[in-house]
Every structure is written in C-alpha cells, then in structure tokens.
Amino acid sequence: MRLKTFTAPTMSAAMALVKEHMGPDAIIVSTQDIPGSGVRLTAASDSDTDFDIGLGQGSDAAADIPHLEDLIEEADAALIRHSVPERLRLRLCDAMGRERNPGNAQQLLASALDEIFEFTPLPEKSSPRAIAFVGPPGAGKTLCVAKAAARAVMKKRRVAVLTSDTKRAGGVEQLRAFTNILKIPLGLVKSPEELRDKFDAAREADLVFVDTANCNPYQPGELSAIGEFLQSVPSEPILVCPAGVDAEETGDIANAFAECGATRMLITRLDVASRLGGALYGANKGNLSLCNVSMTAQVADGLTALSPVALAKLLIPARHNHKKTSFAEVMK
Numbered sequence: 445m446r447l448k449t450f451t452a453p454t455m456s457a458a459m460a461l462v463k464e465h466m467g468p469d470a471i472i473v474s475t476q477d478i479p480g481s482g483v484r485l486t487a488a489s490d491s492d493t494d495f496d497i498g499l500g501q502g503s504d505a506a507a508d509i510p511h512l513e514d515l516i517e518e519a520d521a522a523l524i525r526h527s528v529p530e531r532l533r534l535r536l537c538d539a540m541g542r543e544r545n546p547g548n549a550q551q552l553l554a555s556a557l558d559e560i561f562e563f564t565p566l567p568e569k570s571s572p573r574a575i576a577f578v579g580p581p582g583a584g585k586t587l588c589v590a591k592a593a594a595r596a597v598m599k600k601r602r603v604a605v606l607t608s609d610t611k612r613a614g615g616v617e618q619l620r621a622f623t624n625i626l627k628i629p630l631g632l633v634k635s636p637e638e639l640r641d642k643f644d645a646a647r648e649a650d651l652v653f654v655d656t657a658n659c660n661p662y663q664p665g666e667l668s669a670i671g672e673f674l675q676s677v678p679s680e681p682i683l684v685c686p687a688g689v690d691a692e693e694t695g696d697i698a699n700a701f702a703e704c705g706a707t708r709m710l711i712t713r714l715d716v717a718s719r720l721g722g723a724l725y726g727a728n729k730g731n732l733s734l735c736n737v738s739m740t741a742q743v744a745d746g747l748t749a750l751s752p753v754a755l756a757k758l759l760i761p762a763r764h765n766h767k768k769t770s771f772a773e774v775m776k
Contacts, residue, residue, distance in 0.1 A: 447473065447516065447534065449541040451484045458485045473534045486538040516540050518549040519556075522760045527721035529691045532728055535560060554756035561724075562733035564708055565749035566592065566682070568599060569650065574606070574643055576654040576674050577710070578701055579684035580661055584712035586615060588684055588738055588747065589655040590622035595746045596651050597626050604646035606631040606639065607655040608673065619655055622743060636676035643677040654679065661700035671704035681706040683732060688717030691725040698730025708735040710747065715740050720758060 448466060452458035455475075462470050462485060470487040516537055523533045539556035546552040566575065575592065577585040589605060596603045605623050609615040610632055623630040631642040639654075646652050656673070659666045674681055683706040685694060698709065709732040711723045727734055734755070736747040748754070 447486060447488050447520070447537045447541060449484060449486045449538070455485075461485075462487045474538050484542075486534075486541060488534065512541070512543065512546050512552075515546050515549045515552045519553040519760060522549070522553070523721070525719075526724075526759055527691065527719045529721065529725050532560075532721075532725050550753070550756045550760050550762070553760060554752040557755055558752035561727065561752070561755075563735070563751050563755075564733040565735050565751075566708075566710075566747065567651065568595070569601065571651055571680075572678060574652040574654050574674075574677055574679040576656055576679045576681045577684050578656050578659060578670060578674075578681045578704075578706060580697060581658040583684040583686055584738060585609075585658075585684045586619050586655050587741065587743070588682075588710060588712065589619065589653050590743045591738060591745070591747045592651075592653050593623065593626055593628060594743050596653075597628070601650040602648060603628055604631065604642075604649040604652045605629075605655070606633050606642050606646075606652065608633050608639070609655050609657045610634055611657060615655075615657075636673050639673060640676045656681075659701075661697045667700055667704050674705060679705075680708070682735065683709045683730070685709050685711055685723050685726055686713040686717065687711050687720050687723050688713060689722040689726075691722040694722040694726030695729035698726035698732055702730040702732060706730070706732060708733045710736050710738065711750070712738040714738065714758075720755075 450458050450461040452461055462472070466487055466489045470489040473486045473488050475485055519540060520533065520537055523536060528536070536553070536556045539559045540546070540552050543552055543555055577588050579585055586609065593603050593605050603626070605619070605628050607616060607619055607630060609619070616630070616632065620630050631646070633639040633642050643652060656670060659670045661667065681701065681704065683698060683701045685698070709723065709727045709730070711720070711734070714737050726732070734750045737750050738747055739745065
C-alpha cells in the first residue's frame with residue numbers, strides 16, 4: 445500500500461489531485477484543515493503507479509519528496525513486520541508524510557511516534573503516590589516491581605514494597621526473595637484498609653511500589669475490586685503489558701485497565717517477543733502513555749525508560765538481519 449499527501453486550497457481541488465495522481469480507487473485516509481492554506485488529504489492506494497504529491501504554489505519542498513517517500517516506505521515496512529494494525533500504521537504514515545526534515549527512517553518514525561504517543565517514564569527520585577503495577581495474569585508484574593525497587597535502591601532512594609498478590613501460589617515468596625536481597629521489608633496487604641495503613645507507615649519512603657493481584661480484565665467485579673483497592677491511597681496504576689500479544693486483545697485489556705485508573709503502559713518480554721504492534725495499539729486505544737520496557741528476566745538489568753527515539757530503534761534496528769535484535773543491542 446502506498447500513501448501520499450496532497451495539499452490544495454479547497455477540498456474539491458485536493459480530491460481532484462488524488463483522482464488525477466492515484467486514480468479513482470484511492471482511499472482517503474485522513475483530512476486536515478490548514479488555516480490560511482486550505483486542506484491536506486492523505487490517500488492510500490494499492491497501485492504502484494508513479495505520481496507526484498500536490499504541494500501548492502511556491503513550495504520548495506518538492507526536491508525532498510523522493511527521499512521522504514523512500515523513508516516512509518522503509519518505516520511502513522517495519523511497522524508491518526511488527527504487526528501494527530492498519531489504522532494505527534496509517535496514522536503514523538500520515539504524520540511522517542508531513543515531515544519536511546526527515547533525516548533517516550528511524551528519525552522520521554521517531555517524530556511520528558512523538559506526535560501520536562505520550563512518553564512518561566516512571567519516576568526515579570520520588571513520588572507522593574504509590575506506583576502500583578496492574579495487569580492480567582502472567583504479564584510480569586512481580587518482576588517489574590522487583591526491577592523498579594532494585595533501580596531505586598541503587599540510586600540510594602528510600603523504598604517501600606507492598607503486595608496484595610497473596611493468593612497466587614508462590615507470589616509472596618517470589619517477591620520476598622527479591623526484597624530480602626535488597627534489604628527492603630515486604631508489606632502484605634489484603635484489603636483497602638490494610639493498604640492505607642501500610643502506605644501511611646511508609647510515608648518516609650521516596651518511592652512506594654505495589655505488586656497487585658492478578659486481575660481478569662473481562663470480569664467487571666475484579667476490575668472494580670482493584671479500582672476500589674487502589675483508590676484507598678494516592679496511587680497511580682501502571683499497566684504491565686507483554687509484547688507479542690494480539691493487538692485487538694491488548695486494546696481491550698488496555699481500555700479495561702484505563703477505566704480503573706491506569707495512565708501508563710510498561711511493556712515486558714522484549715527478550716522473547718519480536719513484535720510490538722499489539723502493545724503499541726493497546727497504548728493508543730487505551731490512551732496510555734508509554735513509560736518503560738523490561739528487556740530481560742534479570743532483576744539487575746532494571747527497567748529502561750522509553751522515548752520516541754528508543755522505540756523507533758526497536759521498530760527499525762540499524763542493522764537488519766534474520767536474528768531477533770534485543771533492545772540492548774539496538775540502543776548501542
């Protein structure tokens with residue numbers, strides 16, 4: 445599929461450009477009013493016919509168009525490899541089509557990612573709210589809590605760790621093994637009242653991390669329970685989402701946890717998953733900021749802050765090969 449952007453004084457003129465250069469079967473992907481200039485249309489076509497982009501009179505950007513087209517195609521191919529759903533992929537391509545200083549494909553995609561997503565890494569110094577890791581079973585919440593706590597301890601922060609994951613077999617023991625190494629007491633909480641008491645007792649800590657029990661996003665009762673639990677103290681739920689999961693499924697899960705207060709998404713399993721499309725679509729559909737990624741199962745490796753440039757490097761590795769490229773490798 446080829447994407448092209450046309451600018452004209454009126455909608456009818458822009459549509460005429462689309463029909464002239466892309467044919468009658470072209471699909472209008474997006475429209476945008478440009479104050480004082482007219483309208484901008486982005487159209488898609490399966491045809492490989494060579495055509496130009498309408499730029500309006502007096503534009504000197506035409507010389508950049510072939511280079512920009514090539515970079516968009518490279519970035520779009522990467523998004524397809526990562527199974528990014530078409531509706532999100534087209535939005536990203538539309539944003540890239542408006543760039544006039546693209547640099548390389550990574551930089552072009554990073555600019556588009558920055559336009560569509562928010563990037564807000566987890567706090568490293570202090571937070572007045574408890575940072576609660578939430579998500580469905582098997583997402584990696586306990587490991588993320590351990591990594592976050594280890595990172596804070598290495599930065600000489602005062603840390604408190606609480607857990608409500610008391611029913612899962614081995615859940616408390618797994619987290620206690622980590623907190624014992626870090627020399628952090630582990631607080632067990634089974635009710636909103638206990639969470640409130642433990643949080644009040646930890647007020648001197650710079651950061652309070654909470655490992656929550658598994659929650660089935662398709663069970664309204666479980667979502668209500670976790671929402672009520674976290675509302676008992678000042679807290680921010682962070683959705684822990686594994687990479688490599690179906691996009692529509694991830695979108696439903698993100699929406700469900702957003703309704704109970706989640707504002708950010710932390711992506712896990714980057715060491716064993718090759719596709720990020722599902723996680724990106726979930727964050728976009730749930731209106732969640734992207735914060736950090738977990739790239740190994742080793743606690744000492746920590747959580748890496750995510751940025752538009754880092755994400756673009758993950759999506760378009762500098763050196764293409766048939767082997768999976770790890771986050772650590774692409775960031776070198």
